[in-house]
Amino acid sequence: MRKPAGLERLYVDFDSFFASAEQHLQPHLRGRPIGVIPVDSEHTGLIAVSREAKALGIKRGAGVRDVRRQFPDFIFVNARHERYVQLHRTIVEVIDAVVPVKAVCSIDEVVCALLPSEQAEGLALGRRVKDAIATRIGSTLTCSVGLGPNDLLAKIAAEMHKPDGLAAIRPGDLPGPLLSLELTDIPGIARGNAARLARAGITDMAALWRLQPKAMRRLWGSVEGERMWMGLHGYTIERPETRRRMFGHGRVLPADWRHLGGAYAAARALLVKASRRMRRAGFSARALALWLTDRSSAGWYGEERFAPTWDDPSLLTALSRLFHHAEREDMRRSRSVHVTLHDLVPLQDIEKDLFGYTAEAQLKHRMEELSAIADRLNARHGQTLLHWGPLVDIPGGYAGAKIAFNRIPDAEDF
Numbered sequence: 001m002r003k004p005a006g007l008e009r010l011y012v013d014f015d016s017f018f019a020s021a022e023q024h025l026q027p028h029l030r031g032r033p034i035g036v037i038p039v040d041s042e043h044t045g046l047i048a049v050s051r052e053a054k055a056l057g058i059k060r061g062a063g064v065r066d067v068r069r070q071f072p073d074f075i076f077v078n079a080r081h082e083r084y085v086q087l088h089r090t091i092v093e094v095i096d097a098v099v100p101v102k103a104v105c106s107i108d109e110v111v112c113a114l115l116p117s118e119q120a121e122g123l124a125l126g127r128r129v130k131d132a133i134a135t136r137i138g139s140t141l142t143c144s145v146g147l148g149p150n151d152l153l154a155k156i157a158a159e160m161h162k163p164d165g166l167a168a169i170r171p172g173d174l175p176g177p178l179l180s181l182e183l184t185d186i187p188g189i190a191r192g193n194a195a196r197l198a199r200a201g202i203t204d205m206a207a208l209w210r211l212q213p214k215a216m217r218r219l220w221g222s223v224e225g226e227r228m229w230m231g232l233h234g235y236t237i238e239r240p241e242t243r244r245r246m247f248g249h250g251r252v253l254p255a256d257w258r259h260l261g262g263a264y265a266a267a268r269a270l271l272v273k274a275s276r277r278m279r280r281a282g283f284s285a286r287a288l289a290l291w292l293t294d295r296s297s298a299g300w301y302g303e304e305r306f307a308p309t310w311d312d313p314s315l316l317t318a319l320s321r322l323f324h325h326a327e328r329e330d331m332r333r334s335r336s337v338h339v340t341l342h343d344l345v346p347l348q349d350i351e352k353d354l355f356g357y358t359a360e361a362q363l364k365h366r367m368e369e370l371s372a373i374a375d376r377l378n379a380r381h382g383q384t385l386l387h388w389g390p391l392v393d394i395p396g397g398y399a400g401a402k403i404a405f406n407r408i409p410d411a412e413d414f
C-alpha cells in the first residue's frame with residue numbers, strides 16, 4: 001500500500017457507448033434520440049440511450065413499450081455486440097498509442113498508469129487522448145477522461161463531468177471534490193450498499209469520509225470496505241491483474257433444439273470447449289454465466305460463483321444448477337445459448353488447500369487430474385475421445401459472443 005503524490009492514473013470512460021457507437025457507425029442516427037435494445041421485443045429495456053434521448057428524460061433501463069407510447073418516432077436500434085467489440089479494439093489501440101493502457105476495465109472503460117513525465121502533463125494528457133480519438137475514430141464517439149492518484153479516484157474524476165468530461169482529482173484536493181457527490185456516485189456503492197450505510201447513519205460523503213478503515217470493513221462486511229477506504233483516501237492497492245477476462249462460446253440453436261433440453265445439451269458442449277481453452281491458457285474460473293435468448297422475451301441470464309475451478313465435472317454441475325434455475329423461472333424456449341467462464345485466476349496463483357483432506361476435496365482433486373488427462377488425450381488425437389456424460393455436435397448457425405457488456409471477448413470467442 002502506497003500513497004502517491006501525483007496523478008498516477010488516467011481513466012477513460014466512453015459516454016453512452018453502445019448508443020454513440022451506433023451513431024458513429026450509422027451517420028443518419030447522429031444528433032437524434034436513439035436507444036439500443038438487446039433483443040427485438042416490446043418487453044425489453046434500453047441498454048444505452050444517446051445524449052439526445054437523455055435530454056428528453058429517457059434513461060437507460062426504460063421499457064421499450066413506455067418509450068414508444070411517449071415518443072412514437074423514437075428510434076430503437078438492435079444491439080450489435082460484435083461491432084462494439086471491434087470498435088473497442090480500435091479504441092484501445094488509439095489510446096495505447098498516446099499512453100499505454102494498463103488494464104481494460106469493461107468494453108468502454110480503460111485505465112492507464114502514468115510515468116512521472118506524463119503525470120506532469122496533467123489535464124493536457126487527457127486532452128491529447130480525447131483529440132486522438134476524435135481524429136482517428138470520429139467526433140461522435142466521445143469519452144470522459146479522469147486523472148487521479150489511483151484507479152478509483154481517476155474513475156470518479158471521469159464521471160464528474162459527463163459527457164465529454166475532463167477532470168483531475170489531485171491528492172492535495174482531498175476530500176474536496178468528493179464531498180459534493182452522492183454516495184451512489186461512487187463506483188462500488190450500489191443502492192443496496194447505500195441503504196445499509198443509511199441504516200448506520202451514513203447518508204453523505206462527508207460522513208463516509210470521517211469513517212475509519214475498520215468501520216468501513218464492518219459496514220461492508222468484507223475487506224472490500226477497507227479497500228474502498230484506501231481508494232477514497234488516495235492510496236493505491238496493487239492487485240494482480242489477469243490479462244484474460246473470459247472464455248466463452250455461443251450458438252444459435254437449430255429449430256428442433258429450441259427447448260430447454262436442447263439448449264442444455266448445446267450448453268454442455270460449449271462449456272466443455274470453453275473450459276478446455278481456459279485450462280490450456282492456464283486459468284481457472286470463479287464464475288460461470290449462462291445466457292439464453294428468445295425472440296419473444298428478454299431472455300434469461302444467470303450466474304454461478306464458486307471457488308477457483310477448472311475441472312469439467314464441477315463446471316458441468318454448476319451449469320446444471322443454472323438450468324434448474326432457468327426451468328424454475330419458466331424459461332421454456334431458447335433461440336440461442338451462450339456460456340462464459342469469467343472472474344479468472346491464474347492456475348499458479350491458486351493456493352493449495354492444505355486442509356483439503358475431506359472426501360469432497362479429494363474427489364475434486366481427482367476430477368482435476370482426470371480433466372488434465374482428458375485434455376492430453378483429446379489434444380493428441382485431435383478430437384474428443386474422452387468427455388463427461390452425453391456430448392453432442394450442434395448443427396446449425398453460429399451465434400458469436402454476444403455478452404459484451406462487462407467482459408470483452410477475444411477473437412476466438414466468436
Ligand SMILES: [Mg+2]
Nearest residue numbers: 013014015108
Ligand atoms: Mg461508459
